[in-house]
Amino acid sequence: MTTKYIFFTGGVLSSVGKGVTAAATGRLLRERGFKVAVQKLDPYINVDPGTMSPYQHGEVFVLDDGAETDLDLGHYERFIDIRLNKVCNVTTGQVYAEVISRERRGDYLGGTIQVIPHITNEIKRRVRLVGKTTGADIVLVEVGGTVGDIEGLPFLEAIRQMRFDLGRENTAYVHLTWLPHIGATGELKTKPTQHSVRELRSIGILPDVIVTRSDYEIDPGIQEKIALFCDVEPEAVIPMVTAPILYEIPLLLDQTGIADLLLDKMELKPRKQPDWTEWKALIEEVRKPKPVINVALVGKYVELHDAYMSVREALKHAALATGVELNLHWIHSTDLEDDLGEEKLKGMDGIIVPGGFGSRGIEGKIRTATFARENKVPYLGLCLGMQVMVIEYARNVLHYEKANSSEFDRSSPAPVIDLMPEQHDVTEKGGTMRLGLYPCHLVPGTKASEAYQTDLVEERHRHRFELNNDFRPELEEAGLICSGLSPDNRLVEITEVRDHPFMLGTQFHPEFLSRPNRPHPLFSAFIKAACERAGVCGEGAQKQE
Numbered sequence: 001m002t003t004k005y006i007f008f009t010g011g012v013l014s015s016v017g018k019g020v021t022a023a024a025t026g027r028l029l030r031e032r033g034f035k036v037a038v039q040k041l042d043p044y045i046n047v048d049p050g051t052m053s054p055y056q057h058g059e060v061f062v063l064d065d066g067a068e069t070d071l072d073l074g075h076y077e078r079f080i081d082i083r084l085n086k087v088c089n090v091t092t093g094q095v096y097a098e099v100i101s102r103e104r105r106g107d108y109l110g111g112t113i114q115v116i117p118h119i120t121n122e123i124k125r126r127v128r129l130v131g132k133t134t135g136a137d138i139v140l141v142e143v144g145g146t147v148g149d150i151e152g153l154p155f156l157e158a159i160r161q162m163r164f165d166l167g168r169e170n171t172a173y174v175h176l177t178w179l180p181h182i183g184a185t186g187e188l189k190t191k192p193t194q195h196s197v198r199e200l201r202s203i204g205i206l207p208d209v210i211v212t213r214s215d216y217e218i219d220p221g222i223q224e225k226i227a228l229f230c231d232v233e234p235e236a237v238i239p240m241v242t243a244p245i246l247y248e249i250p251l252l253l254d255q256t257g258i259a260d261l262l263l264d265k266m267e268l269k270p271r272k273q274p275d276w277t278e279w280k281a282l283i284e285e286v287r288k289p290k291p292v293i294n295v296a297l298v299g300k301y302v303e304l305h306d307a308y309m310s311v312r313e314a315l316k317h318a319a320l321a322t323g324v325e326l327n328l329h330w331i332h333s334t335d336l337e338d339d340l341g342e343e344k345l346k347g348m349d350g351i352i353v354p355g356g357f358g359s360r361g362i363e364g365k366i367r368t369a370t371f372a373r374e375n376k377v378p379y380l381g382l383c384l385g386m387q388v389m390v391i392e393y394a395r396n397v398l399h400y401e402k403a404n405s406s407e408f409d410r411s412s413p414a415p416v417i418d419l420m421p422e423q424h425d426v427t428e429k430g431g432t433m434r435l436g437l438y439p440c441h442l443v444p445g446t447k448a449s450e451a452y453q454t455d456l457v458e459e460r461h462r463h464r465f466e467l468n469n470d471f472r473p474e475l476e477e478a479g480l481i482c483s484g485l486s487p488d489n490r491l492v493e494i495t496e497v498r499d500h501p502f503m504l505g506t507q508f509h510p511e512f513l514s515r516p517n518r519p520h521p522l523f524s525a526f527i528k529a530a531c532e533r534a535g536v537c538g539e540g541a542q543k544q545e
């Protein structure tokens with residue numbers, strides 16, 4: 001069949017859940033038997049978010065092919081349970097870089113290069129590439145930002161033209177807005193939605209569906225009013241009230257009839273009835289009262305939880321499957337740089353040190369690893385969290401006082417974490433790390449191999465530094481087990497501490513492959529170890545026994 005495209009735009013405000021709405025809608029369509037893919041169009045000028053501070057843009061999500069992408073791609077992969085590729089995140093920077101390089105090659109044969117048609121054509125080419133490279137029946141395309149942003153205009157023009165290019169039955173437009181609540185009168189206001197739809201229509205896009213987000217129940221009168229003023233059918237105004245449980249959104253959205261409405265617009269019939277048995281069971285599990293475990297996440301961007309989106313989700317998935325309630329404590333690594341800081345870690349059943357770049361807070365993370373090792377608190381280190389664990393071991397077990405990563409101390413006499421040889425001559429920052437899926441052999445008899453229950457895995461990477469092989473024999477002799485290795489044995493991918501209930505670090509980012517119904521084995525093993533320390537046993541944990 002011809003690939004169909006559903007475009008998601010946003011109005012009124014940003015951060016009202018456009019990504020989650022697109023992801024959940026994707027799930028509804030997948031449940032109806034369609035192959036779906038999702039693309040995010042980001043109007044900023046960076047080529048990708050890889051060079052941005054997490055404070056600016058939250059976590060950088062990494063795909064199998066090594067693309068560094070917006071965190072919404074994490075929502076798409078987790079909600080729909082799919083694996084996306086690099087064409088699924090397009091930025092203004094990528095589009096201009098391509099058009100300008102073609103111009104330099106002389107491809108435009110003397111033409112004047114303009115936003116319309118050259119930039120818009122390149123955007124359209126990239127949108128259509130999703131259908132071609134994924135073979136999806138339906139591609140959902142989310143336009144970042146809100147209608148009215150100057151930098152978003154070429155994207156809106158491109159998606160407007162796509163209805164003309166592909167035909168009415170092959171395209172649908174969904175506009176997501178926010179209904180503010182006026183406390184004094186207890187009213188939800190529709191005016192900002194009306195303005196935002198008017199703005200969209202002035203660009204030439206007539207939404208087929210309007211999704212209205214609100215923190216309060218939306219009564220049918222409001223839906224009718226929006227339908228009347230925005231020229232859509234009343235049933236095409238979809239109320240979406242803030243859900244306390246993130247993964248309940250597909251179930252709630254399905255009750256609104258949005259999926260059948262969209263299929264109808266695109267002249268499609270469901271290929272099968274959705275089967276929500278597993279999702280419903282998942283939500284029931286979330287609702288059940290469960291024993292609580294306390295886990296500390298020690299990072300340097302903790303003020304912004306979005307910077308650790310996938311880590312938090314992966315922890316939630318594993319806790320849910322184990323039958324325990326996760327009480328996550330966000331601890332700033334700089335707060336652990338003095339002796340008093342350790343107080344914050346007391347009473348924790350598990351500690352997680354996620355990825356990061358740069359030296360701020362690094363000593364606090366190293367102290368965290370010492371605390372976990374000495375007090376036998378379960379520890380999971382992700383990328384930088386593994387490197388920290390190795391530095392700590394070299395300093396306090398091998399007594400290399402000045403052991404460090406050459407990222408933080410170029411003249412360390414014991415650079416236990418060092419640049420990979422292939423990274424030495426790299427000067428450009430963007431897209432030059434070790435990125436994407438790499439195979440990893442698991443050493444039998446280790447905690448890693450026990451957790452995975454297999455001997456070869458593939459995981460997603462994003463880092464420049466590695467465990468320095470010069471120190472590997474000494475570290476191993478002193479009890480640091482290298483339990484995951486690249487097939488050529490050159491790179492250490494997983495380390496674990498001998499004689500510890502669970503102290504394990506991965507050079508890769510397992511959090512990117514965790515799913516709500518299929519937690520990542522290493523996260524599950526970590527949560528199980530935390531449960532043991534806490535002396536609690538969830539129902540899920542009993543089942544696994």
Ligand code: GLN
Pocket residue numbers: 354355356357358382383384385407462463464465466
């Ligand atoms: N900064 C470290 C490196 O580049 C770790 C990166 C990370 O944690 N993603 O190797």
